[in-house]
Amino acid sequence: MARVHNFSAGPAALPLEVLEQTASELIDYRGCGMSVLEMSHRSAAYQRIYDETEACLRRILSIPDTYQVLFLQGGATLEFAAIPLNLMRRGRAGYVVSGNFAKKAWEEARRYGEAVALASSEDTNFDRIPDLSPVAERAACGDLDYIHICQNNTIFGTMYHELPSTGEVPLVADVSSCFLSMPLDIERYGVVYAGAQKNAGPAGVTVVIVRRDLIEDGPALPICPTYLDWRTQAAKGSMLNTPNTFGIYLCGKVFAWIERTGGLAAMEQRNRAKAELLYSLLDGIDLFFGTAQPASRSIANVTFRTASPELDAAFIAGARERGIEGIAGHRLVGGMRASIYNAVDMASVEALAAYMTEFEENRRTQTRSS
Ligand SMILES: Cc1ncc(COP(=O)(O)O)c(C=O)c1O
Known part of the structure; x- marks a missing residue:
């Protein structure tokens, strides 16, 4: 079996044992005589899968009962609209524009009300999390329905290392x-939401965790489509219509894998060790440099480049020959990006690190002999 070192930004690597278990249950799920793919979402067997998936997520993230968990469709992108449609009751919200998706969320919200850009790092092509002091100042004015951030900027490789102070204003985080x-x-947030296709499962499932009072205290905007109305989805147990049954089942398998392998504290430790290995190389090797400012570096997406696009292309092509996939940077940044999500193990990161060192040494030898 040849599995590559998969550094894709999403859809991304899944734990091998999750894939193997899923394969073993594919034809006949635990004696049901059918696949989960063929099962009614209204059946008792499926409801058990759903309930255990939610319960496991609640355990690993320590989600309090005061929060509702939803498994929806449409990706994080559809939630960019759902957020203002559910929460912009007074017509005004604040946005931190720290990257491409943060900007898309802000632009979408502007269709439904006043979305104020409280801080931005666009002037330096989103190479950092911007100074957040305007966020706290504006939050204190008390006129915002919520404040939205994108906590990890997948394309630019930046992440918040501290959350902004938003006082009484609910913090909504992609x-x-x-x-x-x-x-x-979780209690620091009003809402957190995520497309599953990085760390939680396959594409096609969006997890939304929302503080119950935010959906109980008032209705969504009248123009909110029924599907996007979190209160309705909560009342229907995320089954207003046919959910992504197989995707949710697969998420459940990933959650159980996280729980079995030490939970989120252990994940964080491993992820930090992987990121440190790559960042220490970037800081130590002259040929490569990181594109995110050090104080904003992400532990999930490590972005870097050489001095020339041609050399970047040669590095990416050589990587592929060594079974290292998915490291081309997003077109908005160029260069390279290694997404080192939970299922990317240290051995894969070491393989990438060894290749970076080898590439640099070869380059030095070539330069000396020419
Ligand atoms: C931080 C972030 N937000 C939003 C999106 C868009 O997600 P989706 O494709 O699930 O709509 C992505 C996709 O990669 C992302 O990385």
């Missing part, structure tokens, strides 16, 4: 690319 990479203090 955690798509850092979800389940580390523990989260």
Whole structure:
């Protein structure tokens, strides 16, 4: 069996044992005589899968009962609309524009009300989390329905190392690319949401964790489509319509794998060790440099480049020959990006690190002899 070192940003590597278990249950799920793919979402067997998936997520993230968990569809992108449609009751919210998806979320919200850009790092092509002092200042004015951040900027390789102070204003966070990479203090947030396809499972499932009072205290905007109304989805147990049954089942397998392998504290430790290995190389090797400012570096997506696009292309091509896949950077940044989510193990990161060292040594030899 030839498995590559998969550094894809999402959909991304899944734990091998999750794939193997899923394969073993594919034709006949635990004596049901059918696959989960063929099972009614209204059946008792499926409801058990759903309930255990939710319960396991609640255990690993320590989600209090005061929060509702939803498994929806449409990706984080559809939640960019759902957030204002559910929460912009007074018509005004604050956004931190720290990257491409943060900007998309902000632009989407502007369709439904006043979305104020409280801080931005666009002037330096999103190479950092911007100074957050304006966030706290504006939050104190008391006129915002919520404040939105994107906690890990997948494309630019930056992440918040401290959350902004938002006082009484609910903090809404797109955690798509850092979800389940580390523990989260759920009570610091009004809403966290994530597309599953990085750390939580396959594409096609969006996890939304929302403080119950935010959906109980008032209705969504009248124009909110029924599907996007979190209160309705909560009342229907995420089954207003046919959910992504197989995707949710697979998420459940990933959650159980996280729990079995030490939970989120252990995940964080491993992820930090993987990131440190790559960042120490970037700081130590002249040929490569990191594109994110050191104080904002992500533990999930490590972005870097050489001095020339041609050399970047040669590095990426050589990587592929060594079974290292998915390291081309996003077109908005260029260069390289190694997404080192939970299922990417240290051995894969060591393989990448060894290749970086080898590439640099070869380059030095070539330069000396020419
Ligand atoms: C941080 C972040 N937010 C939002 C999105 C968009 O997610 P989706 O494709 O699930 O709509 C992505 C996709 O990679 C992302 O990384």
